[in-house]
């Protein structure tokens with residue numbers, strides 16, 4: 001029995017029901033991709049305990065962080081141990097100016113000028129990719145390219161938003177373009193793309209910006225792999241395109257760029273020109289409400305990690321991280337050459353650590369997964385796990401060890417040439 005104190009509208013006594021939950025969580029696709037992969041791999045290893053397994057599935061780096069980053073982090077740790085240089089909470093919680101300045105200087109290489117208050121340092125791009133949805137209404141229509149990094153879809157569905165898709169497929173080289181007859185409010189783009197390794201050209205991004213402006217929409221641009229771009233003229237930042245500052249937010253991360261997956265540091269660029277009109281007619285700065293959100297829910301990134309992050313952008317830092325990136329790129333090129341030899345169609349590899357290949361002999365993603373696991377003990381990622389357009393495709397990563405990459409490709413050649 002529930003007795004209600006009518007005056008104060010409080011339930012005061014009785015048997016209460018349990019707390020309700022956000023039932024949108026129950027409607028999420030069960031994202032069992034990496035769990036299913038792990039299960040299949042474990043079952044295989046149980047049957048074949050001595051199998052020389054090579055993992056080319058999960059998108060994690062394998063080379064250590066650059067020596068300058070290690071030194072900078074040690075120095076930062078030492079400062080924390082001395083009263084005079086100890087640091088507690090950071091004033092803004094959006095990153096120290098020394099790091100923001102380093103990021104702003106880096107963007108100058110791409111002719112993008114940023115003021116420091118447009119840069120928000122975070123503990124990795126996944127956090128902000130997921131959290132940014134907090135500041136937008138749940139009635140927005142969200143457009144996501146398919147296949148995609150699963151965070152975009154899940155974080156919006158958790159808030160009950162309607163998600164529509166733009167197909168990335170063989171016909172468009174896995175670079176989806178907008179359908180101008182369909183409206184969206186928020187758009188997620190990722191270039192270089194995970195999982196397909198494809199990139200958008202300046203011309204293609206110009207069309208996306210035109211679409212965003214026609215729809216009064218905001219683009220959330222994920223540039224986590226920008227440092228892997230090798231081709232001239234491919235944009236590293238959406239802000240290289242005219243008009244992007246009025247309609248885009250950019251997210252980037254040091255995870256893949258500088259091996260920071262276990263360090264945790266990234267940054268989000270929210271331009272001061274980005275504004276929307278609220279229902280009462282007032283103009284609202286997206287940057288201001290993002291600051292307000294972060295001020296309540298986030299307390300910044302640890303000082304030694306920010307020291308290490310700033311070291312990435314020094315001359316020596318950039319040299320050292322590019323040495324690692326080149327190592328991965330050489331792996332990617334070895335994988336790409338193997339696909340060429342086997343006449344297997346693929347995208348990626350050139351501006352990205354991912355090779356996205358068409359499963360041979362019309363196999364489905366999971367059929368090909370089982371086939372290579374069981375015959376040559378190589379693990380990849382079934383494309384179907386990233387969205388419906390991924391069916392029949394397969395992702396291999398170049399983040400592995402050189403010898404393993406060569407060995408895996410030799411095994412694949414032997415298997416498929418038969």
Ligand SMILES: *Cc1c(COP(=O)(O)O)cnc(C)c1O
Pocket residue numbers: 059123124125126127149190194222224252253254255256260261265266
């Ligand atoms: C790895 C990755 C990120 C970065 O994640 P972190 O949280 O910074 O480690 C962001 N977007 C995509 C598409 C990624 O693949």
